[in-house]
Amino acid sequence: MSASLRPLWLRGVAFNPAAPSDVLIRLMDRTAGETGPAMCQGRDLPAAALDAALRHPDRTIRGALARNHHVDPQALVPLAKDPSGLVRAWLADGPRPRAPRRVRPLPDEILVTLLTSEDGGEDGRVTANEIVGGLDGSGQVPLSFRHSLADREHPGLRRQATWGWGSLPPEQRAKLLDDPDPTVRRSAREHSWVLDPEEVEARLPGYEARGWGFVFGECALTPALVERCFGEDLLLFALAGNRHAPHDAVARLARHPEARFRALVATRPDLGPELVAELREDPHEEIRMRARVQSFSRTWAEHDVIGRIVGHGRDCTCPITEFAPEPPAEWFAACAASEEPVLRRVAASWPGLPAALAAPLARDEDEEVRIRLACHHPLAPPRLLLDVFVAHPVHRPHLLTLPAFPRTGTAHLVGHPDPQVRAVAAGDPALSDPPVTDSDPSVRRAAAANPGLSPEVLEILLADPDTAEGAAANPSLPVARMHALLDDCLGGTAPA
Secondary structure, three states, rough: HHHHHHHHHHHHHOOOOOOOOHHHHOOHHHHHOHHHHHHHHHHOOOOHHHHHOOOOOOOOHHHHHHHHOOHHHHHHHHHOOOOOHHHHHHHHHHOOOOOOOEEEOOOOOHHHHHHOOOOOOOOOOHHHHHHHHHHHHHOOOOHHHHHHHHHHOOHHHHHHHHHHHOOOOOOHHHHOOOOOOOHHHHHHHHHHHHHHHHHHHHHHHHHOOOOHHHHHHHOOOOOOOHHHHHHOHHHHHHHHHOOOOHHHHHHHHHOOOOOOHHHOOOOOOOHHHHHHHHHOOEEEOHHHHHHHHHOOOOHHHHHHHHHOOOOOOOOOOOOOOOOOOOHHHHHHHHHHHHHHHHHHHHHHHHHOOHHHHHHHOOOOOOOOHHHHHHHHHHOHHHHHHHHHHHHHHHHHHHOOOOOOOOOOHHHHOOOOHHHHHHHHHHHHOOOOOOOOOOOOOHHHHHHOOOOOOOHHHHHHHOOOOOHHHHOOOOOOOOOOHHHHHHHHHOOOOOOO
């Protein structure tokens, strides 16, 4: 019987929140198979176990840790200089599986090391450029770091700042053109073409197949290129978001016969008052609403924040990243007090909103405000998190990762028709009789992990394939019993 139970015991012990470091370190041995990497990738680790994983001779263990989104990323700094390029690449690529919504931003020390390394590791499996490419697409580079590149000490980072020439403020562009490093100056000159309309038009043929979105969405355009946009819908969508679009083109978009294009420009900060007034009288309520909030879009930073909220809906599961550059706190406070629901949604999405302003939003009449507060704000009340969890399954994976999500006070949901809801309730210590015979296996596992179960009951559950994994993950399981299970699974005995 124990042979069939061993994989279940291994997985359970590996994810037991009460397992001490000496137990977890045993699971990093090759005899534990895939359990060790799964553990190092899929849970937080106590200090000694974390240190053992960082120093482990098997790069599979170190690589799994590099993709862990549960540990403090500051602890992963040594992996940026790991001898194995594969480990560095895994760190650059980001967590697997992806965190449900919140992507782990890497600390500056890791980013600088990965972006300035001249080699891809001693195993020769990846190049330095491949590691940089993986990092660039991982979502782990905060916008604040990207915006700081022009002022970084390392010339290689200042060169990278020139790659986003069109989004740099004029003072940074001038500074890079006069940089003390000749390679930075050369790169600045090479990238400055994006703001020269004639040069953009001359280079367009080289971007037709792969980069038209960049050209029409971010570069300065000649009148001929602007006119071309009005003949192709995809190009017109790009033009509507182009900060360098000529005022006459923006005006044409604001008066476009199709509502979808008028909506795209209704919150632009460069929209003139006459156009705003016209759009506030638009036949479409969505456009009228966007025009009403345009007064809160005085800068591109404010415009971008509103654009990340408006029109997304209550089931939006877009990645949760920082607002950078971030509008001032006073702006978010004004949004929180606004009569416009979309602006209160903006405020609810900012984790820095003070408690006094966040509390009323937890009771807001607009459901999307409440959902956004639950998903984004660290002070969202646990009861709100539970309510959103029950009512909106699309947000459940993210809500379960939040520290404030309630693990008690859920017993009233043990009879809920949805097994995902019952599984949460099954772990509530207040339950007198956890549902270890529920029809759903996830509920049975959760019930077997209920910390209120007695040692005698746990022994019975450990011998049952339906509940063995949950029982091995039960935080009430004595440490000596965890070691005994590993002795059975791995051979040998616990270290003295």
